[in-house]
Each structure stands twice: as C-alpha cells, then as structure tokens.
Amino acid sequence: MDLIVHSLYSNKEVFLRELVSNASDALDKLRYLSVTDSDLLKDGPELDIRIQTDKDNGTITIIDTGIGMTRQELVDSLGTIASSGTAKFLKALKESQETSVDSNLIGQFGVGFYSAFLVSDKVVVSTKSPKSDKQYVWESEAESNSYTIREETDTEKLIPRGTRLTLYLKRDDKGFAHPERIQKLVKNYSQFVSFPIYTWQEKGYTKEVEVDDPAEAK
Numbered sequence: 001m002d003l004i005v006h007s008l009y010s011n012k013e014v015f016l017r018e019l020v021s022n023a024s025d026a027l028d029k030l031r032y033l034s035v036t037d038s039d040l041l042k043d044g045p046e047l048d049i050r051i052q053t054d055k056d057n058g059t060i061t062i063i064d065t066g067i068g069m070t071r072q073e074l075v076d077s078l079g080t081i082a083s084s085g086t087a088k089f090l091k092a093l094k095e096s097q098e099t100s101v102d103s104n105l106i107g108q109f110g111v112g113f114y115s116a117f118l119v120s121d122k123v124v125v126s127t128k129s130p131k132s133d134k135q136y137v138w139e140s141e142a143e144s145n146s147y148t149i150r151e152e153t154d155t156e157k158l159i160p161r162g163t164r165l166t167l168y169l170k171r172d173d174k175g176f177a178h179p180e181r182i183q184k185l186v187k188n189y190s191q192f193v194s195f196p197i198y199t200w201q202e203k204g205y206t207k208e209v210e211v212d213d214p215a216e217a218k
C-alpha cells in the first residue's frame with residue numbers, strides 16, 4: 001500500500017476524485033439494481049454525494065447513498081489489500097519504471113481508495129447495505145497494516161443506506177478541511193459525476209443571540 005500511496009505523492013489532491021468516483025460507482029450499482037428491485041430504494045430515494053469538511057477537527061467526511069456494503073463485502077473489498085487490482089497496479093507501476101505514475105492510473109485498477117492515505121492518518125468507513133440490517137465500521141490507521149471491523153453503535157452516525165467515509169487528515173494536510181478547497185477540487189476533478197455533490201462546512205455552534213444573565217430577564 002505504501003508503494004501505491006507514495007507513487008501518487010506528487011499529486012495528493014487526487015484523493016478526492018478517487019473517493020468521489022467510488023461513491024459514484026456505488027450509486028450507479030444501486031440505480032442499476034433498483035430497476036429490477038425497487039425495494040432497494042425503500043430506505044431513501046435520493047442518490048447523492050455529500051462532502052462535509054470540519055476544519056476544527058481536521059476531517060473530511062464523504063457520504064454516499066449508494067448500495068453500501070455488508071460485513072462480508074467490507075472484508076472482501078477493503079480488508080484484502082492484496083486485491084487483484086492492487087497486484088495489477090503494482091505490476092504497471094514496476095513496468096512504468098518511474099517512481100511516480102500518472103495519477104489517473106490508480107483509478108483504472110479500482111485501488112483509488114488507498115489514495116485516502118495520501119492525506120490521512122486514519123480512515124473510517126461506516127456502511128449500511130439494504131442486504132443487512134446492521135451498519136458496519138471499517139477502520140484503519142496509516143501506520144498499521146491492519147484494520148478493525150465493528151458494528152456502528154453511534155446513533156448519530158447511522159445512515160439509512162450507503163457509505164460514510166471519514167478522513168482524519170495528516171497534520172500537514174489539514175488545509176483540505178476547508179470548504180472552498182474542497183469545492184475547487186470537486187469542480188476540477190468531479191464535474192462529470194452523474195449524481196449531485198453537496199458540500200457543507202460542519203459548523204461549531206456559533207452563539208447567534210447573546211442572552212444577558214437570565215436573572216435580569218425578568
């Protein structure tokens with residue numbers, strides 16, 4: 001994975017394009033399957049991608065209302081780093097005889113997910129498939145080559161269907177947690193995605209109304 005991640009080091013900002021592309025694929029899958037099984041849309045008809053930035057916590061969250069993954073699919077798709085796409089990508093990397101490859105290459109092998117680790121110390125994927133009644137959380141830290149999977153128990157994080165991916169940005173990449181930066185990246189790289197993409201900045205609570213000491217309110 002390090003080889004993959006560092007081969008893209010030159011153009012870190014591609015991470016957003018890759019993650020939005022995965023979200024778009026998940027929405028495509030749902031849209032296609034729902035043609036013959038409209039039940040798949042029962043938990044929510046909207047097919048969209050939402051990107052939330054939180055500059056206070058240095059995180060970016062990408063939420064899609066796509067098909068989502070069951071626990072097994074989570075293990076198969078994210079758990080097995082040595083996926084076939086990875087092997088093919090590494091082979092192409094070696095054949096390219098260059099240290100940094102054209103950043104479009106990674107997307108062709110379905111390993112764009114790893115580009116999240118270009119800018120993140122930790123990646124958390126919380127996902128709910130219509131095929132399972134539970135939501136599962138896959139979590140991995142950049143330094144460790146391991147991951148954990150558990151049930152989502154935080155009720156605030158429950159989604160009706162799809163995948164919620166949270167990037168805990170590296171110290172030097174906190175700049176990506178600014179909405180204007182994300183909006184520019186979406187315009188540059190993801191303008192042809194066939195689903196609506198919404199961005200919003202997680203607001204800390206701002207005190208809109210200053211209330212004097214309630215005792216005085218009488």
Ligand SMILES: CCNC(=O)[C@H]1O[C@@H](n2cnc3c(N)nc(I)nc32)[C@H](O)[C@@H]1O
Pocket residue numbers: 022023026064066067068069077078083085086110111112113114163
């Ligand atoms: C090599 C890393 N594996 C992946 O990126 C796979 O994980 C799965 N994946 C990644 N982001 C996803 C996403 N947002 N929704 C769904 I459904 N599956 C996703 C897809 O099967 C990808 O091929």
